[in-house]
Amino acid sequence: MNDRNSESPIIEIRGATRHFGGAWPAVDNIDLDIAEGEFFALLGPSGCGKTTLLRMIAGFENPNEGTIRIDGVDVAGLAPNRRPVNMVFQSYAVFPFMSVFDNIAYGLKVSKVPVSQRRKRVEEALALVRLDGLGQRMPDQISGGQRQRVALARALVKRPRVLLLDEPLSALDAKLRETMQMELVSLQKKVGITFVLVTHDQDEALSMADRIAIMDRGRVRQIADPTTIYESPTSRFVAEFIGKVNLFDAVVKEVLDAEDRIVFEVEGLGELRLPRSRTAGSPMPAASTALAIRPEKIRLSAERPADPIAFEARLEGFAYHGSQSHLHLITEGGGRLSVTSVNSKRKPCESERGKRCFISWDFDDTLILNE
Amino acid sequence: MHRSTSFWTFFLPPSLWLALFFLAPLALVFGFSFAEKRGLIDIVITGTLDNYLRALDPLYLRIFVKSFWFAGLTTLICLIMAFPIALIIAFSSAKWKPILLLLVILPFWTNLLIRTYALIAVLRTRGYVNFSAEWLWEKANAGLNLLGLGDYQLLGERFVPFELLYNNTAVVFGLVYVHLPFMVLPLYAALDRMDRSYIEASLDLGAGQLRTFFSVVMPLALPGIISGIIITFIPALGSFLTPDLLGGTDSQMIANVIERQFKSANDWPFGAALSFILMYITFFALAVRALADKGNRGSGSTPA
Amino acid sequence: MKKLGQRAKSPLEYGRSAWLRLMLLATFVFLYAPIITLVAYSFNDSRRNIVWRGFTLKYYEKAWNNEGLIEAFVNSLTIAFACTLVATVIGTMAAIALWRFPFPFRRAADATFALPIVIPEICMGVAMLAFFSRIGWPTDLIWPFNLGAITIAHISFSFPFVAVVVRARLASFNRELDEAAHDLGASPWQRFQDILLPHLRPALIAGALLAFTLSLDDFVITFFTSGPNTVTFPVKVYSMVRFSVTPEVNAASTLLIVITLVLTSIALWLQNRGNERHPG
Numbered sequence A: 001m002n003d004r005n006s007e008s009p010i011i012e013i014r015g016a017t018r019h020f021g022g023a024w025p026a027v028d029n030i031d032l033d034i035a036e037g038e039f040f041a042l043l044g045p046s047g048c049g050k051t052t053l054l055r056m057i058a059g060f061e062n063p064n065e066g067t068i069r070i071d072g073v074d075v076a077g078l079a080p081n082r083r084p085v086n087m088v089f090q091s092y093a094v095f096p097f098m099s100v101f102d103n104i105a106y107g108l109k110v111s112k113v114p115v116s117q118r119r120k121r122v123e124e125a126l127a128l129v130r131l132d133g134l135g136q137r138m139p140d141q142i143s144g145g146q147r148q149r150v151a152l153a154r155a156l157v158k159r160p161r162v163l164l165l166d167e168p169l170s171a172l173d174a175k176l177r178e179t180m181q182m183e184l185v186s187l188q189k190k191v192g193i194t195f196v197l198v199t200h201d202q203d204e205a206l207s208m209a210d211r212i213a214i215m216d217r218g219r220v221r222q223i224a225d226p227t228t229i230y231e232s233p234t235s236r237f238v239a240e241f242i243g244k245v246n247l248f249d250a251v252v253k254e255v256l257d258a259e260d261r262i263v264f265e266v267e268g269l270g271e272l273r274l275p276r277s278r279t280a281g282s283p284m285p286a287a288s289t290a291l292a293i294r295p296e297k298i299r300l301s302a303e304r305p306a307d308p309i310a311f312e313a314r315l316e317g318f319a320y321h322g323s324q325s326h327l328h329l330i331t332e333g334g335g336r337l338s339v340t341s342v343n344s345k346r347k348p349c350e351s352e353r354g355k356r357c358f359i360s361w362d363f364d365d366t367l368i369l370n371e
Numbered sequence B: 001m002h003r004s005t006s007f008w009t010f011f012l013p014p015s016l017w018l019a020l021f022f023l024a025p026l027a028l029v030f031g032f033s034f035a036e037k038r039g040l041i042d043i044v045i046t047g048t049l050d051n052y053l054r055a056l057d058p059l060y061l062r063i064f065v066k067s068f069w070f071a072g073l074t075t076l077i078c079l080i081m082a083f084p085i086a087l088i089i090a091f092s093s094a095k096w097k098p099i100l101l102l103l104v105i106l107p108f109w110t111n112l113l114i115r116t117y118a119l120i121a122v123l124r125t126r127g128y129v130n131f132s133a134e135w136l137w138e139k140a141n142a143g144l145n146l147l148g149l150g151d152y153q154l155l156g157e158r159f160v161p162f163e164l165l166y167n168n169t170a171v172v173f174g175l176v177y178v179h180l181p182f183m184v185l186p187l188y189a190a191l192d193r194m195d196r197s198y199i200e201a202s203l204d205l206g207a208g209q210l211r212t213f214f215s216v217v218m219p220l221a222l223p224g225i226i227s228g229i230i231i232t233f234i235p236a237l238g239s240f241l242t243p244d245l246l247g248g249t250d251s252q253m254i255a256n257v258i259e260r261q262f263k264s265a266n267d268w269p270f271g272a273a274l275s276f277i278l279m280y281i282t283f284f285a286l287a288v289r290a291l292a293d294k295g296n297r298g299s300g301s302t303p304a
Numbered sequence C: 001m002k003k004l005g006q007r008a009k010s011p012l013e014y015g016r017s018a019w020l021r022l023m024l025l026a027t028f029v030f031l032y033a034p035i036i037t038l039v040a041y042s043f044n045d046s047r048r049n050i051v052w053r054g055f056t057l058k059y060y061e062k063a064w065n066n067e068g069l070i071e072a073f074v075n076s077l078t079i080a081f082a083c084t085l086v087a088t089v090i091g092t093m094a095a096i097a098l099w100r101f102p103f104p105f106r107r108a109a110d111a112t113f114a115l116p117i118v119i120p121e122i123c124m125g126v127a128m129l130a131f132f133s134r135i136g137w138p139t140d141l142i143w144p145f146n147l148g149a150i151t152i153a154h155i156s157f158s159f160p161f162v163a164v165v166v167r168a169r170l171a172s173f174n175r176e177l178d179e180a181a182h183d184l185g186a187s188p189w190q191r192f193q194d195i196l197l198p199h200l201r202p203a204l205i206a207g208a209l210l211a212f213t214l215s216l217d218d219f220v221i222t223f224f225t226s227g228p229n230t231v232t233f234p235v236k237v238y239s240m241v242r243f244s245v246t247p248e249v250n251a252a253s254t255l256l257i258v259i260t261l262v263l264t265s266i267a268l269w270l271q272n273r274g275n276e277r278h279p280g
Helices: A002-006 A051-056 A102-108 A117-130 A143-155 A174-191 A202-208 A226-231 A234-239 B005-032 B051-056 B059-092 B096-109 B111-125 B128-146 B168-193 B196-204 B208-220 B222-237 B239-245 B254-263 B268-296 C018-041 C060-064 C066-102 C104-116 C122-136 C145-170 C174-182 C190-219 C220-225 C235-243 C246-276
Strands: A011-016 A027-034 A039-042 A065-070 A085-088 A162-166 A195-199 A211-216 A219-224 A247-257 A261-266 A271-277 A290-292 A300-301 A307-320 A324-331 A336-342 A354-361 A367-369 B035-037 B043-045
Touching: A027 A051, A027 A065, A027 A219, A027 A234, A027 B239, A027 C190, A039 A051, A039 A202, A051 A065, A051 A085, A051 A162, A051 C190, A085 A143, A085 A211, A085 C018, A085 C174, A102 A117, A102 A143, A102 C190, A117 A143, A117 A174, A143 A162, A143 C174, A174 A202, A202 A226, A211 A234, A219 A226, A219 A234, A234 A247, A234 A290, A234 A367, A234 B196, A247 B208, A247 C235, A307 B059, A307 B239, A324 A354, B005 B043, B005 B268, B005 C066, B005 C104, B005 C122, B005 C145, B035 B268, B035 C018, B043 B128, B051 B268, B059 B096, B059 B222, B059 C018, B096 B168, B096 C018, B096 C220, B111 B128, B111 B168, B111 C018, B111 C246, B128 C220, B168 B239, B168 C018, B196 B208, B196 C174, B208 B222, B208 C145, B222 B268, B254 B268, B254 C122, B254 C220, B268 C122, C018 C246, C060 C066, C060 C246, C066 C104, C066 C145, C066 C190, C066 C235, C066 C246, C104 C145, C122 C145, C145 C190, C145 C220, C174 C190, C190 C246, C220 C235, C235 C246
Parallel strands: A039 A195, A039 A211, A085 A162, A162 A195
Antiparallel strands: A011 A027, A011 A065, A211 A219, A247 A261, A247 A290, A261 A271, A290 A367, A300 A354, A307 A324, A307 A354, A324 A336, B035 B043
């Protein structure tokens, strides 16, 4: 995985734009590289353009502007069946009037693979998705999870360079979804080809993908590995879209060169000092910016802690969720925060509304969001 | 195959067929409706409106009025008969619903001619109704004889069969018989789509069943009612077979006059004008239905 | 089966109201009594056709030996077969063209294809009469070509019905199936043949049966296009009915009812089965 940069990417998208006549383009000037062998996720709310982008890679849509290269070849105007990619559809699109075997064999049949080879490859594909022996079943005689595997096998049997998956797990129930997530990841490692997954489910993307592109309104907002996406979002949108976050508007009050600190005036919290190194990764914070902190990074204590970032707050309410509780607090400055606390033991201030307590967190957990 | 090639492959054959063997004949009749008859088979399209004006002649106007009256009465009777049926079916259990629906649709599939013929067999002077009536008459007379009242001839000297056929009543009876399913189906569809909680809310708020029916069910079913009225009225207005077979000399409807113009009277231009007047009425009614549909969409029965 | 105790009627169980039940029963008697008596008396061994004199099939035999009736029946079947074939093909084409391709005036095209369904039969009948006599359609062809005019008229009014049935089925077509086949390398023709046609099959059969029954049943439009040598079954029955009610006509009518009911039931059954299976 480390030599990813040395190879040329399997998918190379430059300036891709697709208009459908809406208020903004479905896909708006996107640049994206996907490396060989990568499990890549396109994540975003519905209508963000992720499916359109996937369908442009598959060949069901063509960009108005920009180019898409697959394995170095410009695929403009190339029909879906002439691209080295295959797709698993959201509804699986398993042909209802063909047996499982015939479904998987269909792609080989229409591309005139000899019968003897066809048989062998279908059997291999069935084994790969652990459907051995179910070849003669009809699609209405197997479960939803099995239908999904048929769709996978049908696409993989064509030996594509890239497998495209359009919300492949959304039709499954929650429990099955979890096992299928793991299965998809191990399947990808086994076959070693590039998977591009479209999903609106952040858990799915975080747990399965090597890299994630977060999309919104046709644009890519951030491309990074799951940890970076969660721990270091670069924009309000990404911070809010992935997980829960407490967001505060802030302005830079002054820069203390001697102490190597930047002083922010944070709405609802008051003054907050951060080391300059905290902003090193991003450009110098704009005069007005936003600070964010994840609810699970906040500590609660009855006495004022020694931490450099600490505020006094009052417990407004809480919701008990068993393994954890969500607490709602108001700071003296009127800022509202939610805090997730793991219920490993009962903490005194958590059970009484109106009770005063202290919240604190680390420099490193403070997110500075410039967009 | 290119996209547009395959479009024309699919679109062209049916379109050509429709144009040649449906629209062209209609256009021809439309042309004839503005034509003059010169000689036995010579028809010249002159753009005259005489054929339409002739339809206003009291003789034909009377037939139009009569046709409207027959069709209107048929529609009304169908509505009154169909509503309870539709109500029962819409609110019946999942087991009974398809069976009852099938029972309503089944006569629909039986040949119109045969159904009309069945009515003749039932209603004619020597038909089953009169036969049963005669049998009852004989039994009643025998009863009276037993009571010693036989000499007074209370029930008439002999059985006089009811004249059930070849009059206006028979025509309306036949029209209702034939068109009832047309009314039941749209009413059923409207009632079935209706959100039951409206009715339950009305009952809960203290309205009785009858009041609920008139102030909640009827307004909510209005699109279905309008639909039903129109799809019953249009074919009833254009009926040919029912008045032809069940009606008397005084029960002619528009279609019978049209048929006469084309088959025996040989006045095609006038027949063409009459048939296009029927078409205009049809289009008007369909436009009303489309408007009613549009007005009612969304504001109605089912939330999402 | 265990019988449950009588539960009080809940307000929306209109089917359990005695009044409404009575009305329902009366309506069904009204709808069915004439047809059932007609069928029953076709087996009655009595010319007067009123008093039940025992079961007989002799009127069926008589109908069978009535040359004119049989000839008309053969004509009807021939027309219905030809009509079914053409109407199913072009009706399906129309449905696919209107469903798949966005083109200008599509709504107008939709409405135009529905016209034969909505205009009064009499208008279509006279239009066909005028058309075939004006273009000088030959009337002296040998059988079965002399049935051409009637067949054409039948196709014109029945193919839009086929289109409606096929269109309804198309609405449930999952376009991802077509895209999947495309993605797997199938050509447009292969996709049509392997994916779309199998999906449409129940509708094609239902539409064909519908076209067949519509053609077999039609009287009004045929009445205007048939000549003395091209009499169909309903036209023949009409001419018999005008004169008298006879058990023979009852027998012939019963046969037609049975044929229609059987065909329509098959169509309906196929349509339901098609919709229940293959939901995705």
